[in-house]
Amino acid sequence: MFIYVNGDIIHREEARISPYDHGYLYGLGLFETFAVVDGHPFLLDDHFQRLQRGLAVLDIQWTYSREAVLTILQSLLKKNGLTNAYVRWNISAGIEDIGLYTGKYSQPSVIVFVKPLPNRPLEKKAEFLQLRRNTPEGSERLKSHHYLNNLLAKRELGPNRDKEGIFLTQEGFVAEGIVSNVFWVRDRIVYTPDLATGILSGITRQFVLKQLNHWGVRYEEGFFLPSDVKDADEVFMTNSIQEIVPLYFDGQRKGDRFITTQLQGSFEKNRRRLWSSDELK
Missing domain, CATH: 3.30.470.10 (Aminotransferase class 4, branched-chain amino acid transferase, N-terminal domain)
Incomplete structure (x- = not known):
């Protein structure tokens, strides 16, 4: 190359x-x-x-x-x-x-x-990590070269590409994936950790929130426990290469992926034309 x-x-x-x-x-x-x-x-x-x-x-x-x-x-x-x-x-x-x-x-x-560009996975198994998410070095998390926390988490998870590890904060709140942001849906309300948990403000995360807002779909950012995620109707991860990937825990696949599927359709419609999520219509 x-x-x-x-x-x-x-x-x-x-x-x-x-x-x-x-x-x-x-x-x-x-x-x-x-x-x-x-x-x-x-x-x-x-x-x-x-x-x-x-x-x-x-x-x-x-x-x-x-x-x-x-x-x-x-x-x-x-x-x-x-x-x-x-x-x-x-x-x-x-x-x-x-x-x-x-x-x-x-x-x-x-x-x-x-x-x-690799093929996008159809789904991934999610596991909560024992290693906790480190706090940002400054006032917010930058997409920086400081990747030791992510690397150690990947070693804990193992080389399987069909799995994603999910960090918790030191206080035990859901944070983010090793290379992703995390969302889940319950009763057609979308939830995701707040940036105040110390997570990266992912570009795909921003796109999803703007798309939900454009559709009039209610979402909440906050501090949530692992049980909130495991009890959800849908769970998915986001990043800029894999886009929207459904997640499941312990072999329990979610039957209803309505919001996940709608978002995947939005990416299919827009990935060849948008320069910014501000252009969503």
Whole structure:
């Protein structure tokens, strides 16, 4: 595969970064993962606006335009012979001396990875993890390079791709999946953990809430217990690559997936055309 590194498209074997890059030394960097479907980067504006806000928190100076991003994506997809792709757009702080730096990072490293878009799973088994969700490093959770909590959780869950682990907070409230946000439905009301639990404000999560609001479907964000999820009529996870995936516990598949199916239909309708969930009609 070919990747983009600081202005050049090169073979992955040729990629190099400095050992002084603070993304490597201190995990100081952010990334966005999104899908390209039939050449269209779904919700690209939402992803890059979140990225820009997070970089401002970290004092990493980087700006973008949709046109510049598309130029890079189109060149990279063409080089790899892809029209459907999993994309990871990675910004790390860049080079500084060893030591905790308090100034602005003005020359970040930009690396863009692509690979074929995987098939979306039909469903996954959900398990509550023993490992608790760590709290955000700052005032909110950023989509950052700090992934040790997720990695240890994945090791607890095991390599099975048909399973998703669900974190609880230290207080025992439902938080989020290892690589997903979590929703459930009871009596046609949709529930999801509040951002105040310390979860990531996922782009797909935001899309789902805006779609529900547009449909006039009631939803509640709050602090919930595992029993609330297990007793639900429907449970599903969301992320930007797998979109909407039904979940089940202990072999007990839910018979009614009305809201889940409706949302899957929304993604099928919109994934080839929307730049932002603000465009929902």
